[in-house]
Amino acid sequence: MIMRFLVTLFALLMLAPAQALTVEEIGGGAERLLKEGRFDELDRLASEYIRQDTRLVAGNSALYHFYDTLGGFKESGNFGFASTIPRARKDELLMRWLEKKPESVAVRLALAEFWTIDAWNTRGEKAASDIPESVWKAFRWRMNQARLFLDQVKSRDDPHFYYLQIDIAKGLDDKAAIDANFEAGRKRFPNYFHYYSQRASLLQEKWFGDPGELQSYVRSLAVKPGGDDGLIAYSYVTWEMMKYMGGKRAMQEVGLQWPAIKAGYAAREKRYGLRNRDWNVLCVMAVTAGDRPAAKTALAQIGTNWTSAAWGNQKEFNKWVDWIQSGDPQPSKQ
Known part of the structure; x- marks a missing residue:
């Protein structure tokens, strides 16, 4: 068992250096361990991510994506890693982890993430005024389930604990808890x-x-x-x-x-x-500020790999590429 864990950890952390680790590697590895019932390895992996402060390119915490993967499920959509595990099965697997490792902090955070994601998925994207009370009731029940799991966590050594506390406080409309957990998290983990x-x-x-x-x-x-x-x-x-x-x-x-x-x-x-998305964001902000040299530097990194999240559409991107590469006056920004 120990040897298998070391092989897994080596594959996830050593063969993929910090700069090369991807959301897909984190997500695929975590879901594989969960499906195979290798719960000791999941706990150790969470501990290693904390101890090593493992980061992806551009600074996202590996731990952030680890819990996002474990809490997400097929029906919840793709917010980072696209889970292939249906909701009911993910719930079952997480509860099996809890049963086998009742002392685990990581499984409680994963379950809190699961119920938080399930709550927001239940709420949907409608305006608050258009959501019936029955849906609000189901939403609040799920948020309280998430809070119950976090309430069982006594250790404050995992930075994602505070992130989840804030998300749950948002769902339960508790501004005081939002503020208190932000201050506590920032003080303890200023670079999360x-x-x-x-x-x-x-x-x-x-x-x-x-x-x-x-x-x-x-x-x-x-x-x-x-x-x-x-x-x-x-x-x-x-x-x-x-x-x-x-x-x-x-x-x-x-x-x-x-x-x-x-x-x-x-x-x-x-x-x-930086990732391609970051260079796109930087380029957008540079053209917005009228800083042609900075925009040109960012564009050299982007090439033709523009992103709709930053530019909206290719016509907008092309318009600003023309401005960056010319000496023309600045066009209007959408």
């Missing part, structure tokens, strides 16, 4: 960058933010966590805001500043490298 993008999303006024609170939070990153961690956190927030409102509105309404964005992605590249 997923906290920062998660909080930026929640501080939008449509969720829990007061007027000006999001803008103040963005400015605060220079101090908390500060330094290079603060710059990298700023880049995470940049992408989160760009997803919701595009680059131009993110600058105008959230107060994202181009020099800080540029410095954030530079710090992130130096520490972790």
